[in-house]
Amino acid sequence: MIITKLKDIDEIYEMIKPYSKILIAGCDGCCQPPRSINEAKVLGQMLELKSKMNGKKLTWKAMTVLRQCDDRIAGSTVRPYLDEYEAIVSLACGLGVSMLNRIFEDTLTFPAQDSMFGASENHGDNRYEQYCDTCGECLLGETAGICPVASCAKGLHNGPCGGQVDGFCEVGGYKYPCAWIQIYERLKKFNRLDLFNKFRPPKDYRLMTSPGHLELIQEYTNAIEEEEVEK
Amino acid sequence: MGDRPAFSNLMKEIKTGKFVFTGELEPTKMVDISEIIHSAEAMKEYVVAANVTDGPQGMAYINSLIPSYLVQEKVGLETVYQMTVRDRNRIALFGDILAAACVGIKNVLALTGDHSALGDNPGAKSVYDLDSTQFVYLLGKMIDENTDIYGNEIETGKVEMNVGIAANPNASPREAEILKVGRKVAVGADYIQTQTAFDIDDAKDFIKELSRYNCPILLGLFPLKNYGIASYFDKFIPGVSVPEDLLKNLKHVKKNIKDKKERKVKIDEINLEFFVPFIREIKKSTAAAGIHCMAVHYERLFEPLLKEFR
Secondary structure, three states: EEEEEEHHHHHHHHHHHOOOOEEEEEOOOOEEEEHHHHHHHHHHHHHHHHHHHOOOOOOEEEEOOOOOOHHHHHHHHHHHHHOOEEEEEEEOHHHHHHHHHOOOOOEHHHHOOOEEEEEEEEOOOEEEEEEEOOOOOOOOOOOOOHHHHHHHHOOOOOOOOEEOOOOOEEOOOOOOOHHHHHHHHHHOOOOHHHHOOOOOOOOOHHHOOOOOOOOOOOOHHHHHHHHHHOO | OOOOOOOHHHHHHHHHHEEEEEEEEEEOOOOOOOOHHHHHHHOOOOOOEEEEEHHHOOOOOOOOOHHHHHHHHHOOOOOOOEOOOOOOOHHHHHHHHHHHHHHHOEEEEOOOOOOOOOOOOOOOOOOOOOHHHHHHHHHHHHHOOOOEEEEOOOOOOOOOEEEEEEEEEOOOHHHHHHHHHHHHHHHOEEEEEEEOOHHHHHHHHHHHHHHHHHEEEEEEEOOOOOOHHHHHHHOOOOOOOOOOOHHHHHHHHHOOOOOOHHHHHHEEEEEHHHHHHHHHHHHOOOOEEEEEEEEEHHHHHHHHHHHOOO
């Protein structure tokens, strides 16, 4: 899932100020905390109020999409509304916002959220933790399933550093656990400190360079799938 | 200890078996470094080399290379060029080491560096392209194989440097720290310098555990110039706690002695009372190769502190 944070209402208002009719699109996909139809409605009400305070009339409609990052789902769900609205405000993560901008070339879609990180868990207390940084060179086999790229504040491959105190990290005021102490403890439990002791050479950061591209060896595109369905 | 020659005076003295002392210089937000030059002059007689810090606590300070160079040139005191991997990628680290070698720097201390979020430019992007162990690996490639990290040759001249690494006697769990140090030594460190220690038994245990790597150890000590520094250190330096008695005595001086001169004398007395027996014990009953004395802006203590050990 992608963890997101709602932007300040003033910032969203600044983006949509030039328009008088907007479509507010929630996302039912993996975006957490949830940003679906209810959140879209609340945002619409807030923007309407904000516009009124500025002497403007804002017309809006709230709707939601199963997954904004899926071009076919997003395309078919959002397209019917496009004629009536001048711009879209998306409650999805950056993937959804980018996707709507790409599939609807003649309409601008604005983000209502900041995307924080991916692949995480809700601990049941509204706390989310990053597990994976999609770095292109998975180390989890050497680190007992705890990712130092995502979970160490410095992304160290050969930690811990001197900034850990009793298993807590200097970044964030010793509130969050040191990933390398977690790795050490878990490897020790399995009698696999040989993996801890191993020297991991410098990472190839080309694998993390934006923009990321992956070319599948076996081609799999919408066109091919549609052809197969037709057959 | 590996096969790397002793290039620096520091390493040469360590190899002769002499119990060595190093000092520390902390250039900050400055263009005029005469203060650093004066500190270096004041400690020159007592230490074989002085570390020059690289933006400690994530602060935006003057690059440590130029002060490292100028102290050697103007004062004639060998320096240990401290380098963190926080602000530079492998290309910049490589370039800075070449530059350091070009101006005659013979020691480098390879550090991770406190995260920039802790410093006074907290929104800066921390680099950490390499970690400190990988930096030691890069240094090994440069010094022992005359290449960069990918094996591209250095065209002219040689990097002749000795490599220090850090270890933290205050780290818990300790085994993780000991193993991590072992990993770094195996990659190519010449000596280990520890973070500051205040507990003698703990320090002795730590040295004993590190001794298995057969790599010289400089134990870090931090004389306390006043109560303010002591209490800051106690509260804000990760994992370090200043002994209660020491804090209490320094606080007493602050509160009760108004005359500046008298206060200095008393503070020196407190430090000497604590650190002279400490050093004596480390020298007598451990395998430590020496002491790294972090008496920053407190150079007057070197003479009385070290006279019996010289």
